[in-house]
Amino acid sequence: MYWVPFERLNARARVVICGLTPGYGQMLEAFTAAREALAAGSGLDETLVQVDRRASFAGTMRSNMVRMLDELGMPVALGIPSTASLFAGADELVHTTSALRYPVFIEGQNYGGAHPNVQQSTLLSRYATSTLGPELAAVPQALIIPLGKAAEACVQVVITAGELDAARCLLGFPHPSGGNGHRLRQFGANQVRLSAELNEWARLYHAPQ
Numbered sequence: 310m311y312w313v314p315f316e317r318l319n320a321r322a323r324v325v326i327c328g329l330t331p332g333y334g335q336m337l338e339a340f341t342a343a344r345e346a347l348a349a350g351s352g353l354d355e356t357l358v359q360v361d362r363r364a365s366f367a368g369t370m371r372s373n374m375v376r377m378l379d380e381l382g383m384p385v386a387l388g389i390p391s392t393a394s395l396f397a398g399a400d401e402l403v404h405t406t407s408a409l410r411y412p413v414f415i416e417g418q419n420y421g422g423a424h425p426n427v428q429q430s431t432l433l434s435r436y437a438t439s440t441l442g443p444e445l446a447a448v449p450q451a452l453i454i455p456l457g458k459a460a461e462a463c464v465q466v467v468i469t470a471g472e473l474d475a476a477r478c479l480l481g482f483p484h485p486s487g488g489n490g491h492r493l494r495q496f497g498a499n500q501v502r503l504s505a506e507l508n509e510w511a512r513l514y515h516a517p518q
Contacts, residue, residue, distance in 0.1 A: 310409070310411050310412065310413050310414075310432075310436075311336065311411055311412050311414075312411050313331060313335075313336050313339045313340065313411055313412060314339055314340070314343045314356070314357060314360050315331065315339060315360065315361070315364075315365075315405075315406070315407075315410055315411070316357055317354075317357035317358060317360070317361050317404075318404065318444070318447060318448075319400075319401065319403065319404040319448070320404075320447050320448055321401060322401070322402060322403050322404035322448050322451045323387055323402045323403070323450065323451055323452065324383070324387070324395065324402060324403050324404070324451055324452050324454065325403070325404045325405075325406060325445060325448050325451045325452070325453045325454065326365075326366065326374070326395075326403060326404075326405050326406075326454050326456065327405075327406050327407060327408060327441075327445075327453060327454065327455045327456065327460050327463075327464060328366060328405075328406075328407040328408070328455075328456045328457075328460055329407055329408055329409060329420070329421075329422050329427075329456070329457065329459045329460040329463070330407050330408070330409035330410075330411070330412055330413045330419075330420055331364075331407055331410075331411065331412045332412065332419040333412065333414070333419055334367060334368060335364050335365070335366070335367055335412070336364075336412045338363055338364035338367045339360050339363075339364035341363075342356075342359050342360045342362075342363040342364055343356055343359070343360050345359075346359040346360070358400065361396075361400065361405055362396050362397065362400060365396065365405035366405065366456075366485070369486070369487040370485045370486050370487070371396065371485075373485035373486070373487065373492065374392070374456070374485035375391065375392040375393045377482070377483075377485065377496050378392040378454075379391055379392050380496075380500065380504075381500065381503050381504045381507050382504055382507055382508065383507065386507060386508070386510075386511040387399070387402055389402070404448050404451065406441075406444060407460070408427070408437045408441050408455075408459075408460050408463035408464070409427070409433060409436060409437060409463075410440060410444075413433070421459070422457070422458070422459025422460075422462075423459070426459065426462070427459065427462065427463055428462070428466075437463045437466070438466060438467075438470075441463055441464070441466075441467055442467045442470065442472040442473070445464075445467060445472075445473055446472060446473070450514050451477070452477055452478075452479060452507070452510045452514070453473070453477050453478045453479065454478075454479045454482055455478070455479075455480065455482065456482060456483075456484050456485060457482075457483060457484025457485075457486075457489070458484070459484075460484075461480055461481075461482075464478060464480075465480075476509070476510065476513060477510060477514070479503055479506055479507060479510075481495075481499040481502070481503060482496075482499070482503060483495035483496050483499075
């Protein structure tokens with residue numbers, strides 16, 4: 310596990326997008342964004358904003374995620390043109406994080422949630438349970454969107470512990486990586502339910518319509 314400057318906590322967010330762990334590409338983008346922001350004279354807070362805008366779920370993962378959330382009706386729920394706005398001018402509405410906030414590598418490869426899974430690793434399970442619950446509690450009105458089954462399993466642990474309301478969680482959202490060949494099929498199978506749950510969250514938690 311390696312530290313990267315994913316340290317911004319946006320307690321005013323309306324949506325939390327939660328991956329499993331940043332990959333090497335996001336790690337590289339995060340350090341590059343931080344270095345360039347600091348060199349340009351940005352303070353710490355603005356630097357962390359720039360890191361999130363540039364590096365959080367960067368690449369095809371972000372574009373796939375934006376497309377799916379747009380189809381579910383996220384822009385209407387938040388009053389924005391597109392989910393892509395969450396990584397630009399409307400980033401005050403989003404908090405991005407990971408169940409394992411910092412990048413994890415197994416034998417030099419991005420950790421994908423298996424071999425071992427989080428619950429089978431004392432290090433990873435302790436880290437996930439000790440940090441994810443308090444972090445989500447600090448964003449009390451936000452919709453939680455775990456990306457893929459491994460991140461969802463970590464969120465489910467927080468729900469089972471009674472630390473998170475399941476009505477705030479959009480469970481069953483597929484991992485948006487281009488490497489997930491089942492992404493479109495999974496999304497199609499769950500789209501109607503996910504859209505209904507998004508609308509119900511907007512009603513219960515008074516998201517702007």
